[in-house]
Amino acid sequence: MPLRPFALSFASVALVASLGAQEPAPGVRIGLTYAPGTRPGLYVLPLRGAGADSVRAIVARDLDHGDRIAVIAPDGGVIPSGPLNYALYQRLGAAAVLQMTMPGDGSLQVALHELASSTVRNSQRFVLPQPALGPAWRLAVHRVADEVERWVTGQQGVAASRVLFVRGGTLWQVDADGENAMPVPGVGAALGPAWHPNGTVIAWTELGDGGSRILMRDLTSGRTSVMSGRAAANLSPAFAPDGSQLAYAAGSDGTDILVRPLDGEAGSFAITAGQGSTNAQPSFSPDGRRVAFTTSRLGRNEIYISDSDGANPELLTTSGFGDQLYRSDPSWSPDGRAVAFSTQIEGRFQVATIALRDRSVKQHTSEGINEDPSWAPDARHLVLTSNRGGSRQLWVLDTESGRMRQLTRGPVARMAAWGPRLPAAR
């Protein structure tokens, strides 16, 4: 009897196995041993327990969304008892097997079997907060997936993170896998959200009758503070990577970028001297020493970078690409190597990245209108606004493979900000 489900399982992965079958190749040691230039195959075994199917589905989906691992998780299958048949899983195209068990005490025991060495390479027990399937439980499972991705590839995943965005004129948030989309409570007319590096504080632009102002909220305590001064327009907040400062655009006749400490306005200073031009959308480099921003000082919007004190401003986007009419929405990658931005190409906005090393530009989108990119913490994925599905929604782009997946559905969603990996307490 046990052979029948196993046979079904085997049949369902036969195609994957045939695609994944490859000649033995010299391996590289990153997390696992697998052929260079390929995505290592990971067989995710089924498990039993409260919410077991959901655990497996969430982990498999998160690993797939990471775009670094070829996930093999066929429906059904048997839960193996005793030692694993490593040779069998190797024939199915896997480089490793993920084995998860639920002891019944609310925890999840996870083991990663490396097939090349026929050993358990990593093993860890994770606590899953109750009730099962609740937001905290889901976040804990996402964290498991992120850790498994680190075991396999050496790079931690970003499933345990959230995206802020604007829907219906107010702020919403959604998990990185597209689940749990909900409004941020107590926020009025809002634009341009930003995450604090600690993942527990956010800032945004609140629109009012007399103009706009910058608000900051501690999501844990619910305390909200006004961060902007008396100017009519206050826009596009961004936190410094060390979390000690907030940059935003302010002004009445044009805007300049101000930087202020979080604990008081007294130390605020301008890092642009626009003299009537618009300077906005600051984005810090990961070391906090430089800032990318949009400016109209050339008569059209372009991306500049400068030191974080405003010195050494430098035009970033002059390379011969696009319509050279409007570049905006800079987002400095968390690894510091590139800046993503929106650019007009043949009259439509598209998302591109520019490498800071050699200023080479890579256009990532061409279908529909795509704009407002924001980097994921892994410096590989971007969340952006696209109308490729008919209405403006958030999509996640893998900048390595070009793969796109839709993150939000329903009413129009835009102006996304991908937050940091969330701390375990939330």
Place this chain on the structure above:
Amino acid sequence: MRLVRRSRLLLAPVVLVTAGACFATRADLRIVQGDVLAVRDSVRAARLAAERRDSLARVATDSALARVVAALVTVGDSVVSIRGATQRMDGALREDLHTIRQQLITIQELTGQSQRRIQELRADLESDAADRASTPVVPSAAADTTRGTTTVGAAGGAGTPTGPGPAQLYQLGQDQLRRGSNTAARGAFTTLLTQHPQSDLAPDALYGIAETFTAEGNGVRADSVYNLVATRYPQSERAPIALYKRATAYRLVGQAERAQSLYRQIVETYPNSESARLAQGFLTSRRP
């Protein structure tokens, strides 16, 4: 009663005189009437003459006023026209000035870009030259073997291998600095300064050394090197930036007066620099 009687006695002479006047002749009356008529005629004539004069004067005045009003209208129209023309000219001038300003900024930016490209090109050329210089001498295929000698090919260089040029060294320093290899970056910049002290990249190299100290969090050394940039190369574009860096450092450690002094120095010495515009903000508390 006594009072009434006395009043009657006093009125008696008056009544007698009045009654006597009534005894004047008719001829006398005619004479008086004639005189009255004559006076009346003369008065009427005088009045008519005056009215005629007034009429003429009024006509003259009205005419003059009309001319003045017409002139004023003409002047007003001219003023309006001139004002319109002035406004148009002002607008056109503003537009031209704005365009010129934008073009200047664009030229400045493109110049900066060009300088960057030129610098990269210089580094490449220096690299090529170094490669050629280090290429071993190869006998030509057309070597004259009849006399037991060889002819050196055109591609061969006779010189000894040379070290990297200033552009190469600067590029190397920048790359290392960007990578976070501050010691290696400082080495490249220092080599540039020692081997090519007259290079136009010397101020940039010195500034780069200061940047490496800043990246290491060594504010004291960074400040002294920034100061060297400003004093050794005051005409360099790096000079106001170096001063601004010093001022920022002093401001961040709470030495507001020294920072203000440096901000003032930037504004006074390099008024057209970007650093001066930023420094001005600290002097005037420009906070929207």
